[in-house]
Amino acid sequence: MALDADSQNGKAGWQVGRLLTGPFAVIGRAAIRWVDNLGASAIFLLLAFLKILRSKQLIKIVQQVYYIGARSTMIILLVSFFTGMVLGLQSYHALVKFGAQGALGTLVALTLVRELGPVLTAIMIAARAGSAITAEIGIQRISEQIDALDTMRIDPLRYLISPRITASIISFPLLTALFDIVGIIGGYVSSVLLLGANASTYVYRVQTSMDLKDITDGLIKAIVFAVIVSTVCCYQGYFTHMRTDSHGAKAVGLSTTSAVVLSCVLILVSDYVVTSLLI
Amino acid sequence: MESPLIEFKDVTKRFGDRSVLERVNLQIYEGQVTTIIGLSGSGKSVLLKHIIGLLKPDEGTILFKGKPLSEMKKSESAAKLAQISYMFQDNALFDSMTVYENIALPLRETTNLSKAEIGSRVMARIEQTELEDAAHKYPSELSGGMQKRAALARALVTDPRIVLFDEPTSGQDPVRKNAILGMIAQYQRKFGFTAILVSHEIPDVYFISNRILALYDRSIVFQGSPEELENFDHPFKDEVIRSLEGLQNELTGLYSKRQFKVMHHVQLTQTTNGATYCVAVFSLDDLDIIRTSAGYDVAQVAIRSLGIYIDKHFGAIGGFSTRRRSNEFVTVLPYSDLTEAESILKDFVKDFQEQGIHDVWTGARKQTSSAGCVEFTVLAGIAQGLPAADIDSVIDSAKSQQKEIARLRCDERR
Numbered sequence: 150m151a152l153d154a155d156s157q158n159g160k161a162g163w164q165v166g167r168l169l170t171g172p173f174a175v176i177g178r179a180a181i182r183w184v185d186n187l188g189a190s191a192i193f194l195l196l197a198f199l200k201i202l203r204s205k206q207l208i209k210i211v212q213q214v215y216y217i218g219a220r221s222t223m224i225i226l227l228v229s230f231f232t233g234m235v236l237g238l239q240s241y242h243a244l245v246k247f248g249a250q251g252a253l254g255t256l257v258a259l260t261l262v263r264e265l266g267p268v269l270t271a272i273m274i275a276a277r278a279g280s281a282i283t284a285e286i287g288i289q290r291i292s293e294q295i296d297a298l299d300t301m302r303i304d305p306l307r308y309l310i311s312p313r314i315t316a317s318i319i320s321f322p323l324l325t326a327l328f329d330i331v332g333i334i335g336g337y338v339s340s341v342l343l344l345g346a347n348a349s350t351y352v353y354r355v356q357t358s359m360d361l362k363d364i365t366d367g368l369i370k371a372i373v374f375a376v377i378v379s380t381v382c383c384y385q386g387y388f389t390h391m392r393t394d395s396h397g398a399k400a401v402g403l404s405t406t407s408a409v410v411l412s413c414v415l416i417l418v419s420d421y422v423v424t425s426l427l428i
Numbered sequence: 429m430e431s432p433l434i435e436f437k438d439v440t441k442r443f444g445d446r447s448v449l450e451r452v453n454l455q456i457y458e459g460q461v462t463t464i465i466g467l468s469g470s471g472k473s474v475l476l477k478h479i480i481g482l483l484k485p486d487e488g489t490i491l492f493k494g495k496p497l498s499e500m501k502k503s504e505s506a507a508k509l510a511q512i513s514y515m516f517q518d519n520a521l522f523d524s525m526t527v528y529e530n531i532a533l534p535l536r537e538t539t540n541l542s543k544a545e546i547g548s549r550v551m552a553r554i555e556q557t558e559l560e561d562a563a564h565k566y567p568s569e570l571s572g573g574m575q576k577r578a579a580l581a582r583a584l585v586t587d588p589r590i591v592l593f594d595e596p597t598s599g600q601d602p603v604r605k606n607a608i609l610g611m612i613a614q615y616q617r618k619f620g621f622t623a624i625l626v627s628h629e630i631p632d633v634y635f636i637s638n639r640i641l642a643l644y645d646r647s648i649v650f651q652g653s654p655e656e657l658e659n660f661d662h663p664f665k666d667e668v669i670r671s672l673e674g675l676q677n678e679l680t681g682l683y684s685k686r687q688f689k690v691m692h693h694v695q696l697t698q699t700t701n702g703a704t705y706c707v708a709v710f711s712l713d714d715l716d717i718i719r720t721s722a723g724y725d726v727a728q729v730a731i732r733s734l735g736i737y738i739d740k741h742f743g744a745i746g747g748f749s750t751r752r753r754s755n756e757f758v759t760v761l762p763y764s765d766l767t768e769a770e771s772i773l774k775d776f777v778k779d780f781q782e783q784g785i786h787d788v789w790t791g792a793r794k795q796t797s798s799a800g801c802v803e804f805t806v807l808a809g810i811a812q813g814l815p816a817a818d819i820d821s822v823i824d825s826a827k828s829q830q831k832e833i834a835r836l837r838c839d840e841r842r
Contacts, residue, residue, distance in 0.1 A: 205537065289522075297520035300480050301534040301586075302509050308537065 194380045200307040209312035217278040218320030229328040233335020241340045254354025257336035262367045266329040271374035275412035279382040283408040286386025287401035314379040321375035322368045366427045377415045382408040433458040439488035450646035461623040463633045466643035472626040513588035517595040519579040521567040527578045528563045553581040572599045593625045602679045607724035635754040680735030688750035695762045706769035709826040712755040713805040730792040737784045766812040777833045785834045808833045
């Protein structure tokens with residue numbers, strides 16, 4: 150009987166202990182999983198990076214620059230033009246209150262080159278090309294096409310991943326530069342042509358307020374975002390079959406969603422980190 | 429004794445809590461066609477994926493030419509992999525590439541061959557698999573059978589020493605099924621590679637296999653020739669083989685070997701003492717020549733037509749037939765002696781020479797638009813058996829008596 154009582158006390162104690170540590174265990178498991186994924190992504194990126202210079206890569210990189218970069222041009226043109234227009238519009242009405250509309254060019258140019266250009270370009274490419282990358286690689290994974298590459302002695306990291314990461318590193322800065330230029334033109338259209346701000350002042354301020362560091366900092370951010378977006382999207386697609394929450398086509402859908410959401414979050418987080426390092 | 433090319437020693441594989449392979453032991457020998465049979469979901473594909481290294485065992489050892497895979501250096505593993513091709517159950521063709529690009533992919537990515545050399549090798553495989561019209565189409569534009577052939581062409585384009593076929597005939601009609609098996613058998617003989625198949629197609633795979641491995645309840649319960657499997661006494665035979673093997677051969681509609689033996693046994697038990705029976709063995713000769721010159725489908729339709737013709741003729745007078753090998757048929761004529769049987773065969777030969785052989789070829793030629801010229805020969809032999817005699821020995825005796833009964837000459841086709 151005494152033994153039973155001891156055993157019951159022990160059981161109750163264990164349950165109380167579990168109740169107290171339970172939430173920490175959940176957080177701990179999530180943290181371990183997160184660190185695990187981070188480490189795996191880093192190794193994934195490193196291995197893919199090491200295979201960039203292997204033979205027969207150039208043509209695949211060019212093809213990916215076309216898919217990721219060239220085919221994103223139209224959407225970047227549209228978004229950058231209207232972003233610039235909105236920025237010009239808002240800035241004009243804000244600055245005119247202080248009689249400081251002369252600073253309009255500075256405000257539009259620096260905002261676009263330092264922040265909005267790299268960030269919005271990366272988010273737009275993540276939404277357009279990143280999601281396509283995840284879905285394509287995910288489908289190749291679940292339909293055993295990646296296994297087929299293995300059996301044909303074709304390294305899937307070299308064949309599928311390296312060209313996409315390289316192409317992103319090439320495309321992101323170029324599209325960011327395009328975003329900056331078209332955005333500044335958009336700002337000119339809304340503030341000068343539509344609202345009547347002084348054209349010479351706008352152009353002069355754009356020219357004089359920016360130095361080379363602003364441009365290079367923006368392009369460095371674009372490269373960082375390229376590495377993040379391409380790695381996250383490729384990684385999510387490549388390991389679609391390892392998902393524990395779903396399988397098959399549903400897993401591809403969830404991987405694609407995760408890839409885009411995670412890319413956007415990491416773009417904003419890394420933007421802060423990189424800015425604080427560069428400033 | 430010959431040492432195995434691939435050997436599994438106590439291989440166990442689990443996915444989570446579920447054990448798929450449990451202490452599997454098997455041997456695969458060089459230059460043979462080995463078929464792994466078992467029910468769906470029994471772990472046949474998992475077993476195959478261990479051979480190529482897509483999966484690793486949780487316990488046990490896999491040896492390649494006597495060396496454990498786990499102890500191989502990277503270069504040794506790469507050299508091993510270079511000898512192996514794998515044909516996936518669902519083909520695993522790249523859907524964003526054309527058939528030509530799919531077949532060329534391993535050559536483009538793993539060799540330094542010139543574009544022209546790659547082109548000629550790919551086109552050779554495309555012609556051999558009768559995919560000329562589909563070469564520039566995407567996999568989604570092809571039928572299931574054509575996709576299968578494209579996958580087969582891709583698996584063979586690198587001239588591998590070992591080819592693993594995961595359900596190569598699934599989803600095919602009987603003619604196409606036998607055509608694919610015939611193609612595998614012919615390539616295996618021509619190139620001498622080691623073929624390892626996973627298949628459900630009983631008894632069709634027996635015709636091309638040297639060895640059968642039976643996977644049952646997570647372990648290999650049988651290893652041996654198809655003939656040895658017939659005498660294998662195990663629940664596997666009742667639960668698996670009899671459930672997979674129909675009463676009739678899918679291609680020809682003739683009795684399955686098992687049903688044929690049942691019929692023979694019934695006939696023997698009803699026979700009065702001393703009554704004899706006769707066995708006739710028919711063969712379609714030059715099958716490989718038909719396959720090469722007119723295609724695999726044509727060869728299978730010719731076999732089917734011959735089987736149907738034999739069944740129709742002898743079935744009408746109480747005989748029953750089965751397909752014994754890919755190009756061989758056996759007919760039992762109950763309650764007959766050799767004289768009667770020879771007379772019946774004589775009538776058959778007369779009919780067959782006048783009409784049958786042309787019917788066989790007319791059916792087959794519809795499968796091809798090729799203007800090639802084909803000759804083939806049909807052989808027949810007959811022997812008398814006593815109720816006490818083992819039917820296999822009577823069949824062997826009939827086979828040894830075979831002689832030409834009809835020949836289709838080249839000009840007949842024009």
